[in-house]
Amino acid sequence: MVFWIFGYGSLIWNPGFEYDEKMIGYIKDYRRVFDLACIDHQGTPEHPARTCTVEQKEGAVCWGAVFCVRGGPEKEKKAMEYLERRECEYDSKTLVDFYKEGDSSLQPAVTGVIIFTSTPDKVSNKYYLGPAPLEDMARQIATAFGPNGNNRDYLFRLEKTMFDIGHEDDYVIELANEVRKVLGIPGKGILMEKLVGVGAPHIPHEAHIPSLQLHPLPEAIAMDS
Template identity: 70%
Template sequence: KSPSCSSPRAADPTRGILSGVPPPARGKSSSRMVLWVFGYGSLIWNPGFDFDEKILGFIKGYKRTFNLACIDHRGTPQHPARTCTLESEDEAICWGIAYCVKGGLEKEREAMQYLERRECEYDQKISVDFYKDGNSLEPAVTDVLV
């Protein structure tokens, strides 16, 4: 049985900064992939990629701020627009949506290509634990891409 979107992924000691597409979810079958993506800004109301499930919740250790100067989506070099970004802060939480993309490597690749174009100003990609309201001790999903 392959993993579903609502199944938590096993903890992975290699989690951290990602240089590309995260590894597939653990399970008996590697023919189906599961990718989780965390949306904390405009991805909340306009994800722009094909997903199979979404969950409302939060990540720990980050806060949402509007201090990224942007000229590629909006704004000008003389008047850059402020866009949403995350800053590390130990006691912070950031609410958003975790989107699940499953159905194989091609669907996951399409989502990642779209996100690479859309989120071109990020400094890094990381994987984090994602929590649902009511249980801040045990992650609902691990290895969510931010």
């Protein structure tokens, strides 16, 4: 038995599990959004971060990386248990077709690929934040932090990763630039940082940035395997 998992956020640069094959490519009819709460990595229940999820949109393309896990039931079980703990704020698994970068056949390279998704409903999905004005989202991302670091660093790393694989995401760039504006960081985008040879300056947690009033969210509960 073999399974494939598609990463569109931090899994691209930090899968965290043993895999046998990785390919860059995309899935169709999904787009990346920052509409999901994260309360155990870059946020807390009192001050949730905004993390990446995908939503269905006809004609959209979402670039990322697919990972293959093969080698027997124990290896596959271990990888999936790790993923379910890590992605515990996502309430669904969806099967999609994956298209490999550079493949001119227009046929999926892999079918039945797993992606972790979230139900876009605040009643049935307690971690779904929904869309918000860009300025409000940027202020939330600029100020949220948790056990694994700052929410803004997650966003900036995603922006850089998409640049590095050659498939920048306009939505991610727009949101990252708005966060830079909140933080008072000059310049726009990872491309500008590469051209001038500098990265984003360190902004301490205590930096005075007006924050949003957010309602606490419940503790994360890992999905059953």
